Amino acid sequence: MSTRPFGRAAIAVVALLAMGACSSSSKSSTSAPTTVGATPTTAAAATTTAPALNGSLTVFAASSLTGAFNAAKTTLATSAPSLGLTFSFAGSNTLVTQIEQGAPVDVFASADMANMNKLIGAGLVDAPVIFARNKLEIAVAPGNPRGITSLQDLAKPGLTVVLEATGVPAGDYTRQVETQLGVDITPKSLAPDVKTAITAVTSGEADATVVYVTDVAAAGSKVVGVTIPDNLQPAITYPIAVVKASHNHATAAAFVQSAVSGDVQEALIAQGFLAP
Amino acid sequence: MTLRARVMLTLGTLQLDVELVVSDAVVAVVGPNGAGKTTVLRALAGLVPIDGGRIAIDGRVVDDPAAGIRLPPQDRHVGVVFQEHRLFPNLTALENVAFGLRARGTPRAEARRQAAHWLERVGLPEVAHLRPRALSGGQAQRVALARALATEPAVVLLDEPLAAVDTAARAELRRLLRGELRRYPGARVIVTHDPVEAAALADEIVVLEGGRITQHGPLAEVTARPRSAWVATMVGLNLLAGTADGTTVALPSGQTLVSPTPSTGAVFAAFRPNAVTLHRHRPEGSARNTWPGHATELYPAGDRARVRVDGPVPLVAEVTASAVAELHLADGGPIWVSLKATEIDVYPA
Amino acid sequence: MRRPRRGIAPVVLAAGALALVLLPLIGLAQRTPWSTIGSALRQHDALLALRLSLECSLGALALSAVLGLPLAWVLARYRFPGRSLARAFITLPMVVPPVVGGIALLYAFGRRGFAGRWLYAWTGWRLPFTAGGAILAEAFVAMPFLVITAEAAFRSVDRGSEEAASTLGASPSYRFRRVTLPAVAPSLAAGAALCWARALGEFGATITFAGNFPGTTQTMPLAIYINIESGNDGIALALSLVLLGVSLVVLVALRDRWLGVT
Numbered sequence: 001m002s003t004r005p006f007g008r009a010a011i012a013v014v015a016l017l018a019m020g021a022c023s024s025s026s027k028s029s030t031s032a033p034t035t036v037g038a039t040p041t042t043a044a045a046a047t048t049t050a051p052a053l054n055g056s057l058t059v060f061a062a063s064s065l066t067g068a069f070n071a072a073k074t075t076l077a078t079s080a081p082s083l084g085l086t087f088s089f090a091g092s093n094t095l096v097t098q099i100e101q102g103a104p105v106d107v108f109a110s111a112d113m114a115n116m117n118k119l120i121g122a123g124l125v126d127a128p129v130i131f132a133r134n135k136l137e138i139a140v141a142p143g144n145p146r147g148i149t150s151l152q153d154l155a156k157p158g159l160t161v162v163l164e165a166t167g168v169p170a171g172d173y174t175r176q177v178e179t180q181l182g183v184d185i186t187p188k189s190l191a192p193d194v195k196t197a198i199t200a201v202t203s204g205e206a207d208a209t210v211v212y213v214t215d216v217a218a219a220g221s222k223v224v225g226v227t228i229p230d231n232l233q234p235a236i237t238y239p240i241a242v243v244k245a246s247h248n249h250a251t252a253a254a255f256v257q258s259a260v261s262g263d264v265q266e267a268l269i270a271q272g273f274l275a276p
Numbered sequence: 277m278t279l280r281a282r283v284m285l286t287l288g289t290l291q292l293d294v295e296l297v298v299s300d301a302v303v304a305v306v307g308p309n310g311a312g313k314t315t316v317l318r319a320l321a322g323l324v325p326i327d328g329g330r331i332a333i334d335g336r337v338v339d340d341p342a343a344g345i346r347l348p349p350q351d352r353h354v355g356v357v358f359q360e361h362r363l364f365p366n367l368t369a370l371e372n373v374a375f376g377l378r379a380r381g382t383p384r385a386e387a388r389r390q391a392a393h394w395l396e397r398v399g400l401p402e403v404a405h406l407r408p409r410a411l412s413g414g415q416a417q418r419v420a421l422a423r424a425l426a427t428e429p430a431v432v433l434l435d436e437p438l439a440a441v442d443t444a445a446r447a448e449l450r451r452l453l454r455g456e457l458r459r460y461p462g463a464r465v466i467v468t469h470d471p472v473e474a475a476a477l478a479d480e481i482v483v484l485e486g487g488r489i490t491q492h493g494p495l496a497e498v499t500a501r502p503r504s505a506w507v508a509t510m511v512g513l514n515l516l517a518g519t520a521d522g523t524t525v526a527l528p529s530g531q532t533l534v535s536p537t538p539s540t541g542a543v544f545a546a547f548r549p550n551a552v553t554l555h556r557h558r559p560e561g562s563a564r565n566t567w568p569g570h571a572t573e574l575y576p577a578g579d580r581a582r583v584r585v586d587g588p589v590p591l592v593a594e595v596t597a598s599a600v601a602e603l604h605l606a607d608g609g610p611i612w613v614s615l616k617a618t619e620i621d622v623y624p625a
Numbered sequence: 626m627r628r629p630r631r632g633i634a635p636v637v638l639a640a641g642a643l644a645l646v647l648l649p650l651i652g653l654a655q656r657t658p659w660s661t662i663g664s665a666l667r668q669h670d671a672l673l674a675l676r677l678s679l680e681c682s683l684g685a686l687a688l689s690a691v692l693g694l695p696l697a698w699v700l701a702r703y704r705f706p707g708r709s710l711a712r713a714f715i716t717l718p719m720v721v722p723p724v725v726g727g728i729a730l731l732y733a734f735g736r737r738g739f740a741g742r743w744l745y746a747w748t749g750w751r752l753p754f755t756a757g758g759a760i761l762a763e764a765f766v767a768m769p770f771l772v773i774t775a776e777a778a779f780r781s782v783d784r785g786s787e788e789a790a791s792t793l794g795a796s797p798s799y800r801f802r803r804v805t806l807p808a809v810a811p812s813l814a815a816g817a818a819l820c821w822a823r824a825l826g827e828f829g830a831t832i833t834f835a836g837n838f839p840g841t842t843q844t845m846p847l848a849i850y851i852n853i854e855s856g857n858d859g860i861a862l863a864l865s866l867v868l869l870g871v872s873l874v875v876l877v878a879l880r881d882r883w884l885g886v887t
Contacts (some may be wrong), residue, residue, distance in 0.1 A: 321792050322791075322792075323788055323791075323792070348791065349788070349791040349792045350791045350792075350793075350794045350795055350796055351794075353794070354792060355792065355793075356789070356792040358785065358788075358789060360785065362785045362786055362788070362789040363789075364786055364789075364790070364803075364804055364807075365786075365808070366807040366808065375790070375793055375795070375803070376793035376794050376795075379790070379793055379794045379795040379796070379799050379803075380794045423793065424792075424793075427793060427794060
């Protein structure tokens with residue numbers, strides 16, 4: 001008889017926890033984001049004195065931005081010493097899912113508008129700004145042992161090609177070009193981000209992959225790039241936006257500004273990105 | 277079929293050196309625990325390697341360390357009945373009995389037919405489709421016997437076959453064993469610590485003590501003339517050892533024994549406990565074997581009692597209950613022992 | 626009737642432990658679009674993932690049995706120097722993070738791996754990016770479950786029965802087939818079920834070593850991951866429930882055995 005209140009208490013504890021879980025974040029995730037009308041502003045907007053970069057900032061950025069943003073962090077360490085920067089790099093689609101699930105982040109930098117549009121449609125970000133452009137490039141082993149000269153060559157049988165998965169910008173851009181050219185490349189594997197894709201080539205598992213010129217540059221002597229002519233390049237634009245749930249709006253906006261025309265933009269150019 | 281074996285091996289602290297020849301007689305290997313009886317059996321079966329010696333079955337050498345021959349058990353054609361039946365739990369009784377035949381390549385139908393015949397022979401045709409866990413201890417051991425004999429091995433070894441069977445079933449199983457063993461045309465060796473079992477089943481006895489054979493011979497001879505304390509106890513006789521010179525036997529304690537027959541040299545003297553009479557005072561009379569001693573223990577047995585007497589001539593005496601009362605044997609104390617020479621059997625050691 | 630007061634603390638903590646396990650499951654169940662599960666599973670990629678998972682996990686089980694059972698036998702029955710070390714190594718894949726396992730497999734069996742390069746040079750075959758690679762990755766993490774269970778089972782076999790069998794004329798292989806194996810069959814079945822369930826759920830080593838491509842290497846766990854990352858919750862959840870259901874069935878069926886195995 002004396003154990004019944006305890007049993008009830010236990011049940012209450014579980015029930016409370018369960019209710020808490022059910023009530024949070026119940027937004028439906030099945031809706032596809034509609035094409036968004038919000039046109040991202042470009043760098044032309046006048047920027048006067050850059051607001052101060054201080055406090056702590058969490059930035060989610062596409063994989064391809066790894067080198068550039070890390071370099072920017074080094075620069076900012078001296079020019080904005082009171083800023084505590086934390087980066088999380090992954091495929092843009094992965095980051096979108098995390099932000100939708102409520103990850104604590106201040107700024108989101110995507111490798112394509114398609115992914116940014118998902119967050120715009122969900123009302124999770126402020127109006128984005130295009131801060132960089134990029135180009136696709138084929139990455140092959142040093143010495144180009146398979147003699148690859150064009151994207152069409154990647155469709156040849158006997159070649160081990162790795163592309164990026166659906167939803168990952170680099171992969172989507174590549175498939176865009178494939179459709180345009182009427183080429184059908186059958187990859188042996190679909191990587192979750194550009195870094196994994198290029199590692200497949202550097203480790204010798206894959207003969208070729210398609211990544212950004214910036215990735216090829218970042219890989220140094222481990223890969224050799226095969227240029228894709230400009231007339232075949234898709235329009236690759238990188239948008240960046242402040243996440244509405246940010247705890248540090250001022251610094252977030254300042255970071256976005258720096259990405260467009262500041263220390264961060266300089267780091268991007270140095271890594272091979274094109275100006276927005 | 278003849279089994280000729282010299283088994284030499286060391287197992288822990290036990291050093292075994294045994295020579296056995298088994299042909300027409302059923303041989304029982306007896307002895308105290310730890311003497312090495314089971315080890316000898318296992319060595320014959322090939323379950324334990326020997327360090328030296330030679331085992332030959334019908335002239336065919338199955339084990340000879342010096343010559344580098346050592347056949348594994350499955351190639352020796354030796355059937356074993358273990359103390360704990362060791363039937364295969366996932367097979368029926370019939371399948372168990374058929375196992376050896378099938379293992380040697382007999383087709384299934386034929387193996388089952390022969391197995392059914394053997395089950396009938398041990399009196400258990402009705403359990404053919406039962407699993408071992410459904411059998412009683414006695415039934416399981418019968419099936420084990422059928423299983424071992426079904427392959428018609430050249431040698432049959434039985435390791436304490438009745439020990440794990442309850443007393444009620446034991447008598448019946450013993451009868452079955454005697455019948456089957458008597459008519460089996462191969463060499464048969466039983467290991468037992470039970471003298472009743474040995475007496476019932478065997479023609480010859482081999483006594484193993486401390487890894488060595490201390491006595492062997494036909495059953496009647498061994499039981500009548502024990503050559504070691506253990507055998508004497510087993511058959512219930514008193515045994516003394518001494519040196520004879522004519523009809524006088526000098527005992528180690530300095531006492532002498534008068535023998536009914538003259539002999540010389542080392543001798544044994546055996547006599548039954550009930551040939552001993554006890555007295556509180558030194559007796560007069562025709563009995564010329566009279567020794568002092570101490571009554572130490574008393575074991576009542578119906579209208580008689582056994583009395584252990586310690587002293588220069590230790591022995592066990594069997595007296596009537598009234599003698600116990602008259603002599604106040606329950607109190608123990610000094611006692612005189614008297615024994616007629618004609619009741620003693622003296623034989624060379 | 627008086628009973629001594631029992632502490633409430635253990636009950637509350639126990640409830641917390643239960644919550645830790647149940648809440649994620651509840652979360653999964655309440656997010657699942659139950660009405661569309663059927664159609665989600667019938668999508669082409671989902672069907673591919675289902676079938677591939679089945680084929681690869683069974684292949685991994687077969688590989689684990691062919692290699693792992695003899696290993697378990699040797700560990701149980703033979704004495705040799707370094708035996709306990711060998712036993713420790715075989716359990717390594719159980720504690721090493723699967724991704725680390727995948728990387729290690731790459732270094733060994735990748736096209737440039739110290740073993741893989743010979744395979745590639747002599748036959749032109751490769752393991753990464755193939756279903757065979759997925760099978761190898763799954764076997765790598767799942768085999769220890771079978772070996773551990775089998776070794777314990779082989780060790781506990783009644784030697785008396787085996788001796789009896791040998792005296793009846795059974796060769797070692799006949800003995801193994803008719804006496805030892807039937808005795809260990811239930812334990813082996815339990816070990817095999819665990820091995821299979823582990824192989825079915827393997828992710829880290831598979832995606833790292835074998836890669837990710839629908840129909841070839843995109844097993845259910847990979848499909849779930851890829852779909853979640855792309856926001857295709859429907860397929861991801863449906864496949865998750867299938868995996869969950871299968872694991873639950875295996876564990877419930879083994880509940881008594883499992884507690885005795887480890």
